[in-house]
Amino acid sequence: xxxxxxxxxxxxxxxxxxxxxxxxxxxxxxxxxxxxxxxxxxxxxxxxxxxxxxxxxxxxxxxxxxxxxxxxxxxxxxxxxxxxxxxxxxxxxxxxxxxxxxxxxxxxxxxxxxxxxxxxxxxxxxxxxxxxxxxxxxxxxxxxxxxxxxxxxxxxxxxxxxxxxxxxxxxxxxxxxxxxxxxxxxxxxxxxxxxxxxxxxxxxxxxxxxxxxxxxxxxxxxxxxxxxxxxxxxxxxxxxxxxxxxxxxxxxxxxxxx
Amino acid sequence: xxxxxxxxxxxxxxxxxxxxxxxxxxxxxxxxxxxxxxxxxxxxxxxxxxxxxxxxxxxxxxxxxxxxxxxxxxxxxxxxxxxxxxxxxxxxxxxxxxxxxxxxxxxxxxxxxxxxxxxxxxxxxxxxxxxxxxxxxxxxxxxxxxxxxxxxxxxxxxxxxxxxxxxxxxxxxxxxxxxxxxxxxxxxxxxxxxxxxxxxxxxxxxxxxxxxxxxxxxxxxxxxxxxxxxxxxxxxxxxxxxxxxxxxxxxxxxxxxxxxxxxxxxxxxxxxxxxxxxxxxxxxxxxxxxxxxxxxxxxxxxxxxxxxxxxxxxxxxxxxxxxxxxxxxxxxxxxxxxxxxxxxxxxxxxxxxxxxxxxxxxxxxxxxxxxxxxxxxxxxxxxxxxxxxxxxxxxxxxxxxxxxxxxxxxxxxxxxxxxxxxxxx
Numbered sequence: 001x002x003x004x005x006x007x008x009x010x011x012x013x014x015x016x017x018x019x020x021x022x023x024x025x026x027x028x029x030x031x032x033x034x035x036x037x038x039x040x041x042x043x044x045x046x047x048x049x050x051x052x053x054x055x056x057x058x059x060x061x062x063x064x065x066x067x068x069x070x071x072x073x074x075x076x077x078x079x080x081x082x083x084x085x086x087x088x089x090x091x092x093x094x095x096x097x098x099x100x101x102x103x104x105x106x107x108x109x110x111x112x113x114x115x116x117x118x119x120x121x122x123x124x125x126x127x128x129x130x131x132x133x134x135x136x137x138x139x140x141x142x143x144x145x146x147x148x149x150x151x152x153x154x155x156x157x158x159x160x161x162x163x164x165x166x167x168x169x170x171x172x173x174x175x176x177x178x179x180x181x182x183x184x185x186x187x188x189x190x191x192x193x194x195x196x197x198x199x200x201x202x203x204x205x206x207x208x209x210x211x212x213x214x215x216x217x218x219x220x221x222x223x224x225x226x227x228x229x230x231x232x233x234x235x236x237x238x239x240x241x242x243x244x245x246x247x248x249x250x251x252x253x254x255x256x257x258x
Numbered sequence: 259x260x261x262x263x264x265x266x267x268x269x270x271x272x273x274x275x276x277x278x279x280x281x282x283x284x285x286x287x288x289x290x291x292x293x294x295x296x297x298x299x300x301x302x303x304x305x306x307x308x309x310x311x312x313x314x315x316x317x318x319x320x321x322x323x324x325x326x327x328x329x330x331x332x333x334x335x336x337x338x339x340x341x342x343x344x345x346x347x348x349x350x351x352x353x354x355x356x357x358x359x360x361x362x363x364x365x366x367x368x369x370x371x372x373x374x375x376x377x378x379x380x381x382x383x384x385x386x387x388x389x390x391x392x393x394x395x396x397x398x399x400x401x402x403x404x405x406x407x408x409x410x411x412x413x414x415x416x417x418x419x420x421x422x423x424x425x426x427x428x429x430x431x432x433x434x435x436x437x438x439x440x441x442x443x444x445x446x447x448x449x450x451x452x453x454x455x456x457x458x459x460x461x462x463x464x465x466x467x468x469x470x471x472x473x474x475x476x477x478x479x480x481x482x483x484x485x486x487x488x489x490x491x492x493x494x495x496x497x498x499x500x501x502x503x504x505x506x507x508x509x510x511x512x513x514x515x516x517x518x519x520x521x522x523x524x525x526x527x528x529x530x531x532x533x534x535x536x537x538x539x540x541x542x543x544x545x546x547x548x549x550x551x552x553x554x555x556x557x558x559x560x561x562x563x564x565x566x567x568x569x570x571x572x573x574x575x576x577x578x579x580x581x582x583x584x585x586x587x588x589x590x591x592x593x594x595x596x597x598x599x600x601x602x603x604x605x606x607x608x609x610x611x612x613x614x615x616x617x618x619x620x621x622x623x624x625x626x627x628x629x630x631x632x633x634x635x636x637x638x639x640x641x642x643x644x645x646x647x648x649x650x651x652x653x654x655x656x657x658x659x660x661x662x663x664x665x666x667x668x669x670x671x672x673x674x675x676x677x678x679x680x681x682x683x
Contacts, residue, residue, distance in 0.1 A: 066580055085588075092586035103581035107599050116595065117585040169585065 011220060014041040017173060017204055018063060023072035025058060032058050033069065034228040042172075045205045047215040047236075050225035051251060056208045059225065060175045063206070064095045077172055093121060096166030100178040102158040104150035110137070110161050111146040114168045122169065129168070136164040140194050156187030160194055167198075174198065176207040210255055212240065224248045326644040335647045339654050342638040346654070349474010349629040349637075355400075358465065359477040362397040365390050366480050374669055376676065387488070398477060400465035406458045407450050414443025423590070470548035474629030476658075478548075482620040482630065486555035487563075487613055493556065494563030499593065501568055512564070519561035524622050527554045532626035551623045559616050566608050570601035603677055610670035614663050631655065 018040035025033040032055045040046060048056045061067040062074060065081055065088045074081040076091045104113050114133035118124040124132075137143040140160040142153075150158055159179055166174060176195065180188045192214050199205055199218035209215070215222050215236050222239040224232045224247075232245045240256075243249045288294040318333030321340065329335035339346075348359045369390040372378055378386075396402055417440025424436065449455035473481075500512035519527070531554040532547055539545065574597060582592040602609075624633035635655040639648055 064584055066583060089586050089588060092584060095584075097581075097584040099577055099581065101575075101577050103575075103577035105578065105581070105596055105600075107603065117587065120591050120595065121586045165585075 011041040011044050014043055016040065017042045017077055018206075019073070019075045020062075021073040023062065023069050023074060025055075025062065025067065025069045025071075032228050033062070036072070036230060038223075038230065040173075040204065040206065043202050043204055044220050045199050045203075045218050046207070046221050046223060047219040048206065048208045048223045048225060049210055049212075049215070049251070049255075050231075054225040055228040056225045057177050060097075060177060060206050060208055063173075063175060064092050064097055066097075089121075093169060094172045095175060096169060096171035096173070097175045098159070098162050098166055098177065098179045100182050102150070102155070102162045102182070104158055104162055104165070106150050109147050109149055110142075110153070113150065113161065114165050117165070117169050133164070133168055136167050137161075139167075139197075140164045141190075154187060155183045156190045159183060159187075159191045163191075163194055163198070173204045173206070176205065176209065178208050178210075180209065180211060212256065216240070224251065226251070326646060329647065335644075335650050338638075338644050338647050338650055341644065342641070342651075343654075345475075346631070346634050346638050346651070347475045349478065349634045350472045351468060351474060351477075352466075352472070355466070355468065358397040358400070358468075359473075359475070362394040362477050363480060365394045365397070366477075366484055370484065376673075391485075394481075396462065396464070398473060398481075399468060401461065401463035401467045404460040404462070406455070406460075407447065409460070410443045410446035410450060412443070413439050414447060417441070417443055470546055473548065475631050475634040478623075478629060479617075479620055479631040482552060482555055482623060482628075483613075483617040486552060486559050486620065487616060489556045490559035490563050493560035494567055495598065497560060497564035498567035498571060501564065502571060516561045516564055519558055520565070524554075524558050524619055525625055527558055528623060528626050530554070547626070548628060551626060551628055555616070555620060555623075559612075562612055562616075563609065566605050566612060567601060569608075570603075570605035571597065573604050574600055606677060607670050607674045610666055610673070614666050614670075617662060617666070618659060631658065 016039050018038070020036050020038040023033055023036040024031070036059060038059075048059065050056050058067055062069045062081075063076060069081075077094045079087055079091055081087065081091065104110075105116070108116065111130060111133055114136065115126065115129040118129040118132060119126055134143060134146065137146055140163060142157055142160060145153055145157060145161070150161070153161065163179075179195070180191050183191060188211070192211060195205075195207070195214065196218055205218075207214070207219075219236045221233055222236050223230055224239075224243075224245070226247050232239070232243065232248045239248075240252065243252055287297045314333040316333075319336055320329045320332045320334070321336050323329050323335065323337035326335065326338065329337060344353070344356060348356050351359050369387055372386060373383060392402075417436050417438070420436030421433065421440060424432065446455065450457070497512050497516060500508045501516065503509045503512070528551060531550040535550060536544065578596060578600065579592070582596040587595065621630055621632040623630050624636065629637070632655055635651050638651055639645070
């Protein structure tokens with residue numbers, strides 16, 4: 001894996017694409033997100049980590065409205081999230097998502113998985129959509145699997161297809177929800193390599209992951225969450241070298257020296 | 259074997275005792291004293307019953323007789339079937355016109371057989387069913403009068419459906435076509451109702467008219483079962499989707515309907531449709547009894563199919579819904595492109611089992627005086643010339659039912675294997 005730290009670009013003048021202000025969410029009595037404030041610049045790469053149940057998945061799932069927040073404001077690409085279905089669909093067109101369990105559609109071929117959204121949501125002609133899809137499959141290095149079904153592919157290949165599927169919509173923002181957690185160890189690298197490539201091309205990314213090598217290589221900012229709060233955030237070097245909060249130290253101690 | 263390297267062990271043949279027909283017999287039928295005795299006893303019992311049946315049904319049977327009297331004292335009276343089969347198959351349909359229900363049945367069977375091939379599962383099938391059904395009903399009725407009101411209503415319904423279903427994907431030109439169709443239908447209907455447009459009907463009348471009261475036998479059973487399920491299927495899908503809806507009113511209506519229908523026997527629904535419904539209609543207005551029974555079957559089957567499909571919907575992992583949502587697909591796209599194709603694939607075998615059940619359940623319409631296949635068989639017994647041979651007639655009816663149900667059962671098995679072949683998960 002390319003772990004050598006890249007010179008990070010200067011984001012201070014970049015416009016914000018995602019803004020969360022005072023976001024709160026409860027599951028019943030359980031306060032899963034508590035007063036989240038977050039501002040993501042265009043082109044910024046953020047890695048979110050934290051113990052399980054800390055609300056990190058819920059956080060990114062609120063950004064494309066897979067989960068509904070109860071208080072506060074979320075603005076994505078200039079659109080404020082509300083119950084308006086048109087707004088939600090507009091945001092989802094701009095935000096690609098990759099899941100822990102791939103969630104490819106098992107009844108469709110790889111190519112059909114990729115072209116589905118461009119054809120039906122963007123109304124792209126089938127031919128053009130297939131061209132875009134084949135180019136993306138080349139980028140994730142599995143063009144030869146285009147006519148197979150997801151069940152015939154390995155986990156790593158499926159996850160790369162899932163990334164390509166999200167990219168087919170030409171999204172401005174990519175959300176990754178533990179993309180390598182369900183993979184066998186030997187397949188983690190092929191997926192991370194694709195993600196690193198994507199990061200270097202300037203995609204805005206929010207990635208929930210515990211792959212600290214990945215965080216070091218591409219993240220502009222690492223966010224640590226615990227019990228629904230953003231406990232600490234910093235540039236990766238500072239974050240790993242000098243964590244300030246006790247909870248961050250404990251967590252890093254657990255995942256780095258097991 | 260100690261000197262054989264791992265990975266280089268020779269493939270050995272299995273022990274001779276376990277292979278071949280003799281090995282199979284020894285292993286499965288005579289593996290112990292107890293099993294051996296059971297095998298012998300069962301073979302003797304089966305042989306005894308079979309020889310008794312063959313004696314009655316074949317060796318001493320009467321195949322040709324002028325009346326029941328000639329059969330008496332002999333074995334099975336198949337002459338009765340020979341005499342009555344036309345009535346059992348086609349009921350009171352005018353005798354010299356029996357070719358009509360025959361070809362109607364052939365048309366329906368052809369449609370069913372065509373539909374059983376997975377390669378035919380596309381839009382062409384809808385056209386085949388449209389044309390085939392028209393031919394079948396034209397043969398049965400002899401004359402079909404299509405009123406202007408009905409044509410306009412169909413135009414409105416087709417236009418409206420086109421606007422909804424194709425709305426998200428159609429080109430502007432196509433969408434305008436659907437809109438125009440719906441508008442013509444709506445305006446025309448208003449014109450008809452207000453009396454601006456005079457009444458008119460398109461008569462297709464190549465044959466003599468035969469009312470539904472004279473229909474009977476196989477065509478009746480086939481029509482009730484086939485069209486009952488053809489219409490109950492989409493209805494059941496809508497009910498199942500409605501039951502999972504987030505809108506409390508829709509959900510409540512669907513749950514209420516499903517539970518209400520599942521809570522009463524089919525017979526009570528049929529009796530309601532035949533006895534009680536006419537009491538509620540304004541005087542002078544009648545709805546064909548056959549149509550009422552058909553609607554009752556559709557409602558009943560719809561509720562059961564809805565529950566099966568709901569099972570299929572629940573078996574899908576949540577991630578499939580989320581992935582479709584995250585791509586920006588809307589509800590209709592998500593449901594028709596992602597959810598239903600997978601859910602229906604899961605429930606096809608249990609659905610066909612339900613179909614088999616409903617094929618037999620249609621025989622309950624004899625309660626309200628519709629002459630389905632079982633009822634015509636029953637009526638064949640009434641003839642005093644041929645009294646006293648119910649066994650033969652019921653055996654014959656059972657054989658015909660068995661042929662239909664067994665082929666459906668085989669088909670279900672075949673489809674299950676076919677669908678599992680490409681297990682794509």
